[in-house]
Amino acid sequence: MNKKSFGSRLVAAPYYVWAAIFVVVPLIITAYFAFTGKDGSFTLSNMYGISKYGKSFAISILYAVIATAVTLLVSYPMAYFMTKLKISSQRMILLIVMLPMWMNFLIRTYSWITILANTGLINTFLKAIGLGPVQLINTPGAVILGMVYDFIPYMILPIYSVMTKIDHSVLEAAEDLGANGFHRMTKVIFPLSLPGVISGITMVFVPSVSTFYISQKLGGNKNLLIGDAIEFLFNNGPDYYNIASALSLILMVMILLCLTVMNRFDNGEPEGIIV
Template structure:
């Protein structure tokens, strides 16, 4: 019975996850004429700099999300139940709107002649160059992906048995020690899945950097340029995607090792 219930999901996964993945691998290892080749994978080496740049921006965004998201998650999980529900709701509401629209609104705010600069000018303050900078990309990422950091941490923290904290306090922990020795270790699985959920999409994004960023392409933009640009090189695009996936998988595997030693709570 259980098997039969799972069948539609299996078929779904096969068609929409496994088959596309196999196609990416197939394209990555073939030339445009269809023969087997390693050339594409070798050529990906030329984009090392852009890989590093994307990972750097992804890492900065992730760290900022963590710094902002962790206390937020803690505050939510410690509030009364109906306050909790409201706060969770407030985190989710922006996600009801398409992220593209939200990014466009950031453009309107940050533009050279945008809302913020016009307010500054009204108060006779110097105009700022905000759009077209790396800071704008990071802002866009943090804004878009912050809920993905808060939610997993919150869901883990809400489950922490309050008696453990009381026990720690009874045994003489001050509040700093409670956080460091009880809350922090118990929330690691949430942190890990939060980091994965923020880092992976921000390192591989392409539209946010295009709209808010200046001239620098991130790795996602380069994949797009290979596939949609004049070269129409699906094979090279697939090879870059494959390498990106492998690198991300390795990073996640390393993170999971850290996560597993701390707790058995499964990741999202």
């Protein structure tokens, strides 16, 4: 590597310029808007104004935590069962699991309305057997279901790819040393799959906590999530840019803090996220 010259470092120059202008500067501008008033003078009033959205933050975090937990619980066995298949079947089922992701995210969410609506498929069925109708759409449950559905492959994929790399001899060793199936799971497989679990959690939590489409379509705008608030305020015109920027800034800080905390648990992987 010592022969690497000035030239090979220079090729990255366009990227450095790009990242500076379009990654760093936008965040500075967001912070600038968050700490200034409409006239451009420094103020903390936007930060005080955020307290109005305390409930939105609380609900967003609550929904996202529940959705992430459910996704993890459902995905973990799936990923485990996938590793038990023949290699050729594994590739096939991986393709099958990923395929719905290629449907547009908006349509994926929207289709659930057809299933969950009061005149939808489930309620038509329930009515036919004399049990319905049940209010499914426009409930917190529907929003959480939407989050789980939209982001589940992001959980299955990292867990699966870490699990397939677990050395079989480690499991055999555990068996030889007297570990039963349950102990092999809790003491060997689960700890070794933790890096996959961690990246799965972050990949589901971040889009869930910041979503605005899912809650609009499946939650009926009853509980404003933080993403809804940001989208709504920005659409209301330049007068609301300052408060909306403050909300975005807080959301970003919150997410980065969560990721840093998550990374503490994941001490084995040096190529992990550096925040």
